[in-house]
Each structure stands twice: as structure tokens, then as C-alpha cells.
Amino acid sequence: MPVDLPSCPSCNSEQIVKNGHIHNGKQNYKCRDCGRQYVENPQNKMIDQPTKNLIDKLLLEKIPLAGIARVTEVSEPWLQSYVNAKYESVSQQVKVKNKRKGKLTIQCDEMWSFVGNKANKQWIWLALAAKTKEIVGVHIGDRRRHGARKLWQSLPSVYRQCAVCYSDFWEAYEQVIPSKRHQAVGKERKTNYIERFNCTMRQRVSRLVRKTLSFSKKIENQIGAIWYFVHHYNTSLHL
Structure with missing residues (x-):
């Protein structure tokens, strides 16, 4: 039969x-x-593309992976594997519109987070173009001169050649940025845009919230999450 x-x-x-x-x-x-x-x-369970698209959006909000797994009804191991692969593929180079040489201004600042445990602090160095509000430089690492140098090197060449950089009085900036391109300022309007962006990123990227259980266990994921948000932020600007 x-x-x-x-x-x-x-x-x-x-x-x-x-x-x-x-x-x-x-x-x-x-x-x-x-x-x-x-x-x-x-x-x-086979994960369809609409669910993956939803996960991509939720990764840009202040939701831990466990919460995303519950909302999308996927397993946490599958989600962690998906996120690992996604962050590994994220470009670690700023993508901004081409600028002509001329008068440019950027604001620089650094913010801390930690990976694995609170003893392992990681500093996020950021540079923001004052006119367009684009993030034009990123580096994640220590807070010493090496970190400032990596931030400076991450800038598109037109900003290194023409822009005036406003920062706080952290000595690493002065040690790296050419004196004719750098101006240290206090808590005033010359750095208000980058400080506002720092607050935005802390509220949108769950790994950066100070009191959280969502911090990264791996430095690679910390870096990937930050770059993923930066690319989204830049592409969402109406320039």
C-alpha cells in the first residue's frame, strides 16, 4: 500500500x-x-524576510536582544547569530556626501561605555559636521592619544584639510589635531550638536545606556552596533 x-x-x-x-x-x-x-x-522555525526587516529596525531602538526575541517570536540563539553576522558586515568607514573645500566646522567629543564588565571601559570618539549634522568621524577604543589619532584619521580628507575642530579641553585632541585646525572650548554652543547626538545615541542604542543589562559581551558587537546606528543616522538626515 x-x-x-x-x-x-x-x-x-x-x-x-x-x-x-x-x-x-x-x-x-x-x-x-x-x-x-x-x-x-x-x-x-524558518525566519521570513519581513521578520528580519523588523529586527533590523528594532536594533536601532533601546530594546535588548531578549526583548527583540520576544517581540518577533524568534529564538535568542538564532537572533544572536543573526546580529553577530550583521554587525560583522557593517562598514567601519563614514559615508557622507562629498564636500567642497572651504570653511568647514566640526565638533568632537568622546563618551564611555563598557564591554563585558565595568572594568573594561571603551570610549566612543565622534566628530560631527556642524552645518549638516552628519557624523563624519568615529573610533571606538581607549581615551588616550591613540584614540584621538584614530578619530582624526577616520575623517574624510576634506575635513582634515579645511575644517576647524571644536572640542573640550581633553589633552589628547591638542596632541593630535594641528593647532590651526583645533580650538578647545568649554560647555558652550560650539559643541552643543555633538553633545546632543551623544544623548540621542545613549537613548537609542541599548548597549550604551548607563544602567542596563544589555551591554555588549564582545567588543566586535559593540563596534558593530555603534557603526550600524551611525550609518542609519546619517542616511536619515534630510540634506
């Missing part, structure tokens, strides 16, 4: 053959029409 095989979940074809077993011993099937391989009543 012939045995009824489950129809193909992709094309509903009944031209199905048995195709060995998967790792847990369940029978694997293959569709002769479209080539789809599948098991009956799979334990692993």
Missing part, C-alpha cells in the same frame, strides 16, 4: 521522494519539481 508523503511546502507539489534523514533522525524529503528539501513538522 503506497505511503502518502507530505506535499512540498514551497510549491505544493506531490512529486516527493524520501531523501535520507537529518541530524536528529527525522525523515528528510525532496521535491522533484522545485528541488526543495524539508522535514515534516520541523522544529526549527
Whole structure:
């Protein structure tokens, strides 16, 4: 007596053959029409593209991964793997519109977070163009001269050549930025845009909230999350 095989979940074809077993011993099937391989009543949920698109948006809000997993009804291990791959693929170079040489102004500041534990502080160095509000420089690392140098090197060349940089009085800026391009200022309007952006990022990236259980366990994910938000922020500006 012939045995009824489950129809193909992709094309509903009944031209199905048995195709060995998967790792847990369940029978694997293959569709002769479209080539789809599948098991009956799979334990692993297939994550569709709309769910992935929603996850991409939720990663830009102050929601920990456990919360995103609950909202989207995916497993935490799958979500962590998805996020790891996404952050690994994020470009670590600023993407801004080309600027002509001329009078340019940037504001620089640094903010702290930690990775793994509170003893492992990581500093986020940022540079913001005062006119366009674009983030034009990023570096994540220590707060010494090396960090300031990496921030300066991350700027597009037109800003290194033409821009006046306003910062606080942290000595690392003075040690790295050419004197004719740097001006240290107090808590005044010359750095208000970058300070406002720091607040925005702390409120939008859950890993940066001071009192949180969402901090990064891996420095790679910390860096990826920051760059992911910076790219989103720059592309959302109406220039």
C-alpha cells in the first residue's frame, strides 16, 4: 500500500521522494519539481524576510536582544547569530556626501561605555559636521592619544584639510589635531550638536545606556552596533 508523503511546502507539489534523514533522525524529503528539501513538522522555525526587516529596525531602538526575541517570536540563539553576522558586515568607514573645500566646522567629543564588565571601559570618539549634522568621524577604543589619532584619521580628507575642530579641553585632541585646525572650548554652543547626538545615541542604542543589562559581551558587537546606528543616522538626515 503506497505511503502518502507530505506535499512540498514551497510549491505544493506531490512529486516527493524520501531523501535520507537529518541530524536528529527525522525523515528528510525532496521535491522533484522545485528541488526543495524539508522535514515534516520541523522544529526549527524558518525566519521570513519581513521578520528580519523588523529586527533590523528594532536594533536601532533601546530594546535588548531578549526583548527583540520576544517581540518577533524568534529564538535568542538564532537572533544572536543573526546580529553577530550583521554587525560583522557593517562598514567601519563614514559615508557622507562629498564636500567642497572651504570653511568647514566640526565638533568632537568622546563618551564611555563598557564591554563585558565595568572594568573594561571603551570610549566612543565622534566628530560631527556642524552645518549638516552628519557624523563624519568615529573610533571606538581607549581615551588616550591613540584614540584621538584614530578619530582624526577616520575623517574624510576634506575635513582634515579645511575644517576647524571644536572640542573640550581633553589633552589628547591638542596632541593630535594641528593647532590651526583645533580650538578647545568649554560647555558652550560650539559643541552643543555633538553633545546632543551623544544623548540621542545613549537613548537609542541599548548597549550604551548607563544602567542596563544589555551591554555588549564582545567588543566586535559593540563596534558593530555603534557603526550600524551611525550609518542609519546619517542616511536619515534630510540634506
